[in-house]
Amino acid sequence: MPLRLPARPDRDAVLIAATGLAGGLVLWFLGLHNSPPLAALPGWLSLVALGIMCGAELLRRSAPLTALAVGTLTLALDLCTGSLVATIAMYTDVVYAAVLYGRPSVARRIPRIAEVLSVLGTLLAVAVLRKPEALLIGFGFGVLIAAPAWTGASVRRHRDAARAARLEAERTALLAEMDRREAVVAERARMARELHDMVAGHLSAIAIHSTAALSIGEPRASEEALTVIRENSVQGLAEMRRLIGLLRQESGAEEPAAAPRLDGVDALLAHARKAVRDDRFRFTLDDARGLVPLPAPIELAAYRIVQESLTNAVKHAAPGPVTVRLAREGRGRLAVEVSSAFGDGPGPRAPGSGAGLVGMGERVALLDGEFEAGPAAGPDGKQWQVRAVLPVREEESP
Known part of the structure; x- marks a missing residue:
């Protein structure tokens, strides 16, 4: 040495x-x-x-x-x-x-x-x-x-x-900086999910009906398409303003806007019926939640999952039944299933970014739930099924 x-x-x-x-x-x-x-x-x-x-x-x-x-x-x-x-x-x-x-x-x-x-x-x-x-x-x-x-x-x-x-x-100081960065990333992801779920459906309907208005030479059909386009434009703009208002809202300035709940699923189905413009699509709701109220985070996540699944069905699904099922399973868990016909078509009726499934998976993961999406066998042939199981804790129930 x-x-x-x-x-x-x-x-x-x-x-x-x-x-x-x-x-x-x-x-x-x-x-x-x-x-x-x-x-x-x-x-x-x-x-x-x-x-x-x-x-x-x-x-x-x-x-x-x-x-x-x-x-x-x-x-x-x-x-x-x-x-x-x-x-x-x-x-x-x-x-x-x-x-x-x-x-x-x-x-x-x-x-x-x-x-x-x-x-x-x-x-x-x-x-x-x-x-x-x-x-x-x-x-x-x-x-x-x-x-x-x-x-x-x-x-x-x-x-x-x-x-x-x-x-x-x-x-x-290092841990505080890491927490701050994680909080910023989590908030940006949450904003991206909300923005995508609130606006994507309206923009998809606008894209589908604008394509129809350009390709069909019938004045009445074009007028109906333009009417739907205007409705979705107004609704999308209102959703954007609401989201911007939430982002600009100062802490403690006023009560936040009420979050959407599963009682509004009927309105989502009605909006999807108007957007698709095809009589071969049949949108149905099977609501078996029961009378026990659900916590607000569970209601919001389930609502957004149904909203995004219907948007994907409008853009990608083959003509056929589109079924939304809400049910309570063992230990009070809420099951959300959305199934639609799955077939090889010429292409989507409206462009997509692929962020919808990612956002749904993130929402379910934040609540420690289970999520899966993919092709499945159904009574009417091959289907595309989205299934989420959200745990409901008794102490969180209102």
């Missing part, structure tokens, strides 16, 4: 080391030592200890534990040669930096170790000197190692708490 060199010292480390070196040199030349040497060692070794401690200071950020180990050995040398205040001051900073920048597991142990060493140093001094002044040695140990260690631990806790709070604030 290749040896990793320490990173380049930062500006603070260089400034502390330079200041400590300058101060130590001044104290040495003036002969201002803290105490006489503890061993018969030459005095110039205190300058060696000062230089080594300055080197340890340069590692305070990049390799704090290495700096602590080197600084501890250097402090022992300094005490044996007559210590300098500058060397001791830099050592306290090395202890502080080891707790602040060291690995979390080691940084948690350093204050405890400093406490133990302070107590042992006090007991040893009292046992050797047997004087009350020996307590001052224990106090010196506490100031030298325990105080900077606990100061570093306190600063580290505050720093970690601030970092955690900042990350939590960023996470909260």
Whole structure:
């Protein structure tokens, strides 16, 4: 494994080391030592200890534990040669930096170790000197190692708490932005479904009757087609204005417009009869819902499913019966079925976008229901069947 060199010292480390070196040199030349040497060692070794401690200071950020180990050995040398205040001051900073920048597991142990060493140093001094002044040695140990260690631990806790709070604030802001985007996407999808379901039927009738008016040379038939076109244009415009009014409505300004309910399915069938202009189509309703009222979201979803299914029948179905069935199934669920004749024709009577089935599936999924659409066998031959089952919870019933 290749040896990793320490990173380049930062500006603070260089400034502390330079200041400590300058101060130590001044104290040495003036002969201002803290105490006489503890061993018969030459005095110039205190300058060696000062230089080594300055080197340890340069590692305070990049390799704090290495700096602590080197600084501890250097402090022992300094005490044996007559210590300098500058060397001791830099050592306290090395202890502080080891707790602040060291690995979390080691940084948690350093204050405890400093406490133990302070107590042992006090007991040893009292046992050797047997004087009350020996307590001052224990106090010196506490100031030298325990105080900077606990100061570093306190600063580290505050720093970690601030970092955690900042990350939590960023996470909260990110989640809020994601919720906002999801809300915008959901609202746009809801607007697209409402716009498609309200206007597509009217526009399909306009397309079918305008084609008839252009292709039939009979004045009376053209007049009837233009009448239907005008009716659907007026109704479509009214629906558009209602939707725009809902979008422009300010929160709390007034009560929202009443949502369509299944009682209006007869009007949808009457509108489909006018739109198709073919006597071979037979639109019938089989309503077996019962007398128990349904929640408004269920009524709205069922109404829109019937509306879009009839619009698709007008555009694509072969001549024959178009049946709408509403029934209550097990556990109070509402079943909505719309079936129409299915055959291979020359093409749709009006263009479609394919968004109708997607919108119906989305409505059912929002209510945790079941939806399927496709060809099916019927009593009169092959059929196209749309079936949705919407769950009705008792607590939501009006």
